[in-house]
Amino acid sequence: MRTRVLIVGAGPTGLTLAAELRRRSVECILIDALDKPLSWDRATIVHPRTMELLSTIGVSDELFETGVHQRFIDIFSDGAHLGRMDLAETDSPFGFNVNVSEEVTERAMSRHLHANSGTVQYGHRLTGMELADDRVLARIAHAGEEYELEVEWIVGCGGLHSPVREFTGIPFEGHSISQSWAVVDTTIDGWPWGHDTNFAFLDHDSVILTPLPDLRWRAYIRPISDTSDLIEDASTIIRRYAPGASLIDNANPTRFHCHTKVAADYRQGRALLAGDAAHVCSPSQGHGMNSGIQDAFNLAWKLALVCHGDADPRLLDSYEAERRPVALTITSSGDGFETMQTLKDDQERAERDASLRATFSDPQARHGEILAEAELNISYEGSPIVVPSGSAGTGVQAGQRLPAAIGLYPLIGQMHTAIVIGEHSSLVEEVASTIRAAYGGEIGTVVSLALDDPATVDADVRAAAGGVLGDASLTILVVRPDAHIGLRSDGAEIDSIRSYLDLIRAGGR
Ligand SMILES: Cc1cc2nc3c(=O)[nH]c(=O)nc-3n(C[C@H](O)[C@H](O)[C@H](O)COP(=O)(O)OP(=O)(O)OC[C@H]3O[C@@H](n4cnc5c(N)ncnc54)[C@H](O)[C@@H]3O)c2cc1C
Numbered sequence: 044m045r046t047r048v049l050i051v052g053a054g055p056t057g058l059t060l061a062a063e064l065r066r067r068s069v070e071c072i073l074i075d076a077l078d079k080p081l082s083w084d085r086a087t088i089v090h091p092r093t094m095e096l097l098s099t100i101g102v103s104d105e106l107f108e109t110g111v112h113q114r115f116i117d118i119f120s121d122g123a124h125l126g127r128m129d130l131a132e133t134d135s136p137f138g139f140n141v142n143v144s145e146e147v148t149e150r151a152m153s154r155h156l157h158a159n160s161g162t163v164q165y166g167h168r169l170t171g172m173e174l175a176d177d178r179v180l181a182r183i184a185h186a187g188e189e190y191e192l193e194v195e196w197i198v199g200c201g202g203l204h205s206p207v208r209e210f211t212g213i214p215f216e217g218h219s220i221s222q223s224w225a226v227v228d229t230t231i232d233g234w235p236w237g238h239d240t241n242f243a244f245l246d247h248d249s250v251i252l253t254p255l256p257d258l259r260w261r262a263y264i265r266p267i268s269d270t271s272d273l274i275e276d277a278s279t280i281i282r283r284y285a286p287g288a289s290l291i292d293n294a295n296p297t298r299f300h301c302h303t304k305v306a307a308d309y310r311q312g313r314a315l316l317a318g319d320a321a322h323v324c325s326p327s328q329g330h331g332m333n334s335g336i337q338d339a340f341n342l343a344w345k346l347a348l349v350c351h352g353d354a355d356p357r358l359l360d361s362y363e364a365e366r367r368p369v370a371l372t373i374t375s376s377g378d379g380f381e382t383m384q385t386l387k388d389d390q391e392r393a394e395r396d397a398s399l400r401a402t403f404s405d406p407q408a409r410h411g412e413i414l415a416e417a418e419l420n421i422s423y424e425g426s427p428i429v430v431p432s433g434s435a436g437t438g439v440q441a442g443q444r445l446p447a448a449i450g451l452y453p454l455i456g457q458m459h460t461a462i463v464i465g466e467h468s469s470l471v472e473e474v475a476s477t478i479r480a481a482y483g484g485e486i487g488t489v490v491s492l493a494l495d496d497p498a499t500v501d502a503d504v505r506a507a508a509g510g511v512l513g514d515a516s517l518t519i520l521v522v523r524p525d526a527h528i529g530l531r532s533d534g535a536e537i538d539s540i541r542s543y544l545d546l547i548r549a550g551g552r
Contacts (some may be wrong), residue, residue, distance in 0.1 A: 047069050047350045049181050051207050053080070053163040055145065055202030056335035058152040058316025060360070063343030065159035066100070067457050069350045071110040072192070073156070074167035074183060082416070083295050085147035085226065088113070088241075088329030089252045091130060092418035095447045096340050099455045099526060103137075105151045110141035116416065117239040120396045122127075122283060125245075126403020128413045134448045134507070135419060140241070141252050142262070144228075145332060152336075152500045169206045172197060172314075179313045193541040196346065198315045203302065205320030211311045211430070214483055217304030217374065222385055225264045225273050227296040228255065230412050231281065233288035242284075245395075249384050251327065252282040262290075263326065265385065266298065273298075301326055303374045303381075309363035315343055324371035325377030327384060334373060335420060337525075338366050341367040344457065344524040348547070358549025361428040364551075369421055375414065400465050419444065423527055427551035430543050432531045437515025445522050447508035451490055455526055458487030459547075462539070464508050465517030468493035474519065481537060485544050486521070 048064060050057045051074035051086025061073040089097075089106055094342065097103035113198075116128040136216040156162065170189060171182035175324055177492045179197045183190055208215060231252075234241075242252040263278045273296045281288055306321045318335030343360045346353035346481035354405060383399075386392045414420040423429050424442030432440040445455075447461075454460060461478050465471040468491075475491040492500060492508050500508065512518055523531040530543040 046072050046192070047177070047394075048072070048194045048346065049074070049192060049197045050242060051169045051197065051199055052205070052318070052320065053077075053165070054200060054318065054335070055086075055149055055332050055543065056211065056320075057198075058149055058156055058163070058341050059179050059336045059339035060198060060200060060317060060485055061161050061163075062152060062156035062159055062341055063100070063339060063426050064163035064347055064350075065156065067343070067347035067351075068345050070111075071161070072164060072194075072335075073161065074164045074511050075165070076168035076504045078166045080149060080163075080165075081146055084149070085299070085333040086145040086148070087142045087145065087255060088333070089141040089148060090136040090329065090333045090416070090418045091133060091137040092421065092444070093141070093336050094141055095135060095331045095444075095452060096300060096526060098158070098447075098452045099154060101453075102151050102155050103347035105154075106141045106143060106148065107247055108445065109147055109256060110143040111238065111256055112139040113142045113239055113241055113254055114139040116243065117133070117240050118243045118245065118399060120245040120392070120399075121283065125396055125397070125399045126409070128145050128409065130413060130417055132410060133417050133419055134446055136387075139239070139331070140417075141490065142256075144255060147268070148332070156478070161511065169201070172207065172210045174211070174312050174314055175354060176312070195278070195350065196315065197318040198312050198317055198342070198346075200318050200339075200532070201325055205316060206312055206318050208306060208320050210312050213316065213550075214307040215304045215341060216307055217302060220301045220303060220325060220381055222265055223269065223298055223300050224398045225266045225276075225296065225298040227264065227273050227277060227290075228294040229260050229262055229274075229290040230258065230292045231260055232291050233285060235285050235288075238510065244280050245384055246283065247387065248276060248280060249303075250277050253329075259525060269298075295300040295504070299326070303378050305370045305374055306369065309367055310359055315346075315359065315362070321366075324374040324382045325379040328373070328377055328416065330377065330418070334369060337418070337421075340440075340525040341366050347457075354548050355550035358547065361426055362477055362552050365423045365426050385510065428529065430546065437529060437532070438515060438518065439511045439520075441464040442472060442527045445505050445520065445528055446511060446529050447502060447526075449492070449494075449511060450507070451503045452526065454488055454490055455522060455524065456487040457524055458486065459524070459529065459544075460490045460522045461486045462522060463489070464492045464494060464512055464520070467516075468495050468496045470517060470535065474517065474537065478519070478537055478540065482540055486540070499546070
């Protein structure tokens, strides 16, 4: 094997991408300018959608066991409770955010990388690159020397100041967030409430508390000034809700200047961008790292097919088509939260509070907020590599995520998976066998799920499968390695699978 891909930056995005490429036997090199991994980093919240994806590669267990299961989000303003979100109201088996400090998530992903014979080359800094039609020449500094590396693809996962983005000249469009952020890890002595909740206090000089293991908290603070005492800033707000409480064992007080920016392009020839290199947003909703990991899941299987010669490089354009709209949504949502959180005018704050109360007391509006928080509302309907569901009027549509309640995530492999769901086991088995015989080389796993088979289908799975089926009595789903449905075909006819696989091979419409 020769090195096909250079990944620049070993944060959560680069680690996930490298591990997922290695799992598909793609030779890649992952470099980071740091001498060793950070011992502390910013992000705490791993959302349900990311946990679902991590469950397909066996990484969710470690986070599930280590992290705090944060089920609720409670929003307050000026001493009053405005509303609550309960993530258990989703259909995900992960009805909670998993809260751990970012370096724990990175360690879990590093183990996945090592398990797939990959490693990080620390102390290697990308200093330059030349893009040609057939290759990329990268210049890398290491231990006082500079060397050149020729690869087929380069992926910029280097964060906000991504050198790959800067060398390509791809514009990073957006703005800086004017009011700074800060975080501090703390124990709140005298805390009167639970530890399974994210508390957003939208007071003047707002504080958000996210729970961490060992009854610790990470306080996300809007500092009163650039030189204010962060502990004092946080304590003032927290004592309003927990009189007499004090912040003890404080660690890692750090200030950040944040930005709302999205790269104009995610691909320029043989260079691609992912994670913070492609998009940065307000940290208020905890979408940055999650989106980076999900970028990597979206890109890895496509890049692997291209590297193995099994798909046209045009397939990589579907990565931008699917993931850039997600970045635009989360950056815009983050801007909305920033505006809401930093209002100073009393009248505007009163209107904001009334609007939040109305949202959280309306079940439908609240559910929409919960799905967005959990990142379970992401869909690739309209993507150039998703076959529109056509006549399938009800049930889950192509482009949407496979509902995890169906219980099949651990079976999703590195190739496409076909799932045959139907009311009668004899027909389901027959169709599944035909798919195995016709497409065994291209479809990794074929799973059958018959609703009349109580021995193998428990009540929850049957309910989820019924929801997927909708009005149909039998449907075939072709599920992508990132657990989105690429094709839904109702009925026993299997030729549409050929058309779908040809579409992937051609790289899209
Ligand atoms: C205060 C705060 C709180 C946050 N909380 C959350 C949260 O709860 N949940 C969430 O999802 N997100 C959160 N985020 C965002 C999250 O931290 C980032 O989105 C995430 O770390 C981005 O990961 P990444 O791998 O894309 O980039 P990074 O983590 O920035 O990694 C980039 C890597 O590239 C390396 N690099 C840079 N230049 C070079 C070079 N020339 N050569 C080689 N290597 C290079 C760097 O050393 C670095 O290791 C928060 C952000 C902030 C500021």
